[in-house]
Amino acid sequence: MTLRTIDSLGPLAGKRVVVRCDLNVPLRDGIITDDGRVRASVPTLQALVGQGARVIVVSHLGRPEGAPDAKYSLAPVAARLGELFDAPVAFATDTVGADASAKVDALGDGEALVLENLRFNPGETSKNEAERIAFAGELAAFADAVVSDGFGVVHRKQASVYELEQARPSAAGLLIDAELDVLDRLTEKPERPYTVVLGGSKVSDKLGVIAHLLPRVDRLLIGGGMLFTFLAAQGHKVGSSLLEADQIETVKGYLAEAVERGVEIVLPTDVVVAASFSAEAEHVVTSAHAIEQTPFGASGLGLDIGPETSATFAAHIRDSKTVFWNGPMGVFELAPFAAGTRAVAEALTEVDGLSVVGGGDSAAAVRQLGFDDDRFGHISTGGGASLEFLEGKQLPGLEVLGWQ
Numbered sequence: 001m002t003l004r005t006i007d008s009l010g011p012l013a014g015k016r017v018v019v020r021c022d023l024n025v026p027l028r029d030g031i032i033t034d035d036g037r038v039r040a041s042v043p044t045l046q047a048l049v050g051q052g053a054r055v056i057v058v059s060h061l062g063r064p065e066g067a068p069d070a071k072y073s074l075a076p077v078a079a080r081l082g083e084l085f086d087a088p089v090a091f092a093t094d095t096v097g098a099d100a101s102a103k104v105d106a107l108g109d110g111e112a113l114v115l116e117n118l119r120f121n122p123g124e125t126s127k128n129e130a131e132r133i134a135f136a137g138e139l140a141a142f143a144d145a146v147v148s149d150g151f152g153v154v155h156r157k158q159a160s161v162y163e164l165e166q167a168r169p170s171a172a173g174l175l176i177d178a179e180l181d182v183l184d185r186l187t188e189k190p191e192r193p194y195t196v197v198l199g200g201s202k203v204s205d206k207l208g209v210i211a212h213l214l215p216r217v218d219r220l221l222i223g224g225g226m227l228f229t230f231l232a233a234q235g236h237k238v239g240s241s242l243l244e245a246d247q248i249e250t251v252k253g254y255l256a257e258a259v260e261r262g263v264e265i266v267l268p269t270d271v272v273v274a275a276s277f278s279a280e281a282e283h284v285v286t287s288a289h290a291i292e293q294t295p296f297g298a299s300g301l302g303l304d305i306g307p308e309t310s311a312t313f314a315a316h317i318r319d320s321k322t323v324f325w326n327g328p329m330g331v332f333e334l335a336p337f338a339a340g341t342r343a344v345a346e347a348l349t350e351v352d353g354l355s356v357v358g359g360g361d362s363a364a365a366v367r368q369l370g371f372d373d374d375r376f377g378h379i380s381t382g383g384g385a386s387l388e389f390l391e392g393k394q395l396p397g398l399e400v401l402g403w404q
């Protein structure tokens with residue numbers, strides 16, 4: 001089955017439409033450092049406003065713990081949307097409280113309103129279905145119809161992604177549709193060699209994906225925070241680098257399975273190790289097998305892949321016909337640790353085939369490092385979501401929209 005489209009909702013002029021976007025953008029001191037996800041949301045919102053709908057935008061930002069937390073406010077995002085949009089964009093300081101109700105009531109045809117962060121409410125991410133249904137019901141009270149367009153979050157069974165869509169007539173927005181168009185090409189007979197590059201810091205989320213990718217890909221290149229769990233699985237010490245100690249046995253299993261399947265898992269041979277987590281920190285390039293033998297000993301932190309690894313990864317990428325990359329190779333936000341991410345991005349731009357970058361921070365990284373979007377086949381707004389889609393999993397946020 002294919003996705004239900006906005007047209008299936010009938011005429012929307014004068015109707016209140018709640019639109020679930022993924023406006024989870026990187027912020028530094030309250031300033032948006034990459035507005036890619038906001039820009040990606042605009043076509044759907046503009047189409048709805050253009051029809052005279054009353055548009056109520058909902059999203060999460062970061063991982064607040066079910067209560068208001070000023071550093072995760074969507075206020076800067078609402079302001080940015082206002083700049084990108086040809087219509088006034090209001091902002092409610094709560095999600096389903098008095099301010100939201102008053103502003104929803106005041107919304108005119110063809111106007112837009114952003115509600116405060118969904119995750120300030122415990123019902124959004126609750127493991128308890130009844131609590132999610134109750135919160136979805138409060139959101140649904142604002143809606144005649146629901147449009148789901150937060151591709152980056154479709155892998156989450158959360159109230160606004162799954163239960164809300166069942167509480168009102170719902171359809172997929174233009175972004176989800178466009179994302180699936182490209183990602184489908186990666187699941188249906190990708191041209192080979194097919195390489196997946198994994199990095200980033202959501203290590204436990206992404207390690208789980210590897211088991212499902214092994215039967216599908218030819219090569220996995222491992223960088224970023226997750227590389228240290230692989231090195232530890234090979235018996236190497238990793239100093240104070242990011243490590244998921246409880247995943248070491250699982251990773252040993254992946255390494256063995258990869259050998260059986262003839263899939264190459266390519267691990268770094270050198271890394272950049274720093275004395276502390278700071279742009280000014282003293283740092284050295286060292287063998288990936290001697291991380292604790294730098295002057296920083298066991299307190300050394302691996303913050304990037306080294307130059308030899310960058311060259312190896314770049315060669316594997318250039319030699320592929322299909323490449324999917326999720327997760328920066330290092331802490332690219334700090335200039336001394338951005339080289340690995342830059343090298344991988346550069347190589348992706350040289351792929352003779354389809355190259356896809358997925359993930360909020362990965363997309364932010366390539367733009368921050370000066371690469372134009374059009375140098376890649378596609379920049380997906382979903383990191384974890386794209387990976388789980390590529391695994392061939394049924395994702396809750398797509399299932400409720402009719403996708404099978």
Ligand SMILES: Nc1ncnc2c1ncn2[C@@H]1O[C@H](COP(=O)(O)OP(=O)(O)OP(=O)(O)O)[C@@H](O)[C@H]1O
Nearest residue numbers: 200201202224225303330331359360361362383384
């Ligand atoms: N060696 C490392 N140690 C610590 N953090 C790292 C390391 N390498 C990369 N990172 C961090 O990983 C973060 C991005 O990881 P993340 O898994 O969130 O990627 P993503 O592209 O945003 O995917 P998603 O959309 O799923 O969030 C960056 O902030 C970067 O600094």
Ligand SMILES: O=C(O)[C@H](O)COP(=O)(O)O
Nearest residue numbers: 022024152153360383384
């Ligand atoms: O950044 C993402 O991958 C999405 O916005 C989902 O965020 P989450 O991993 O906190 O659910």
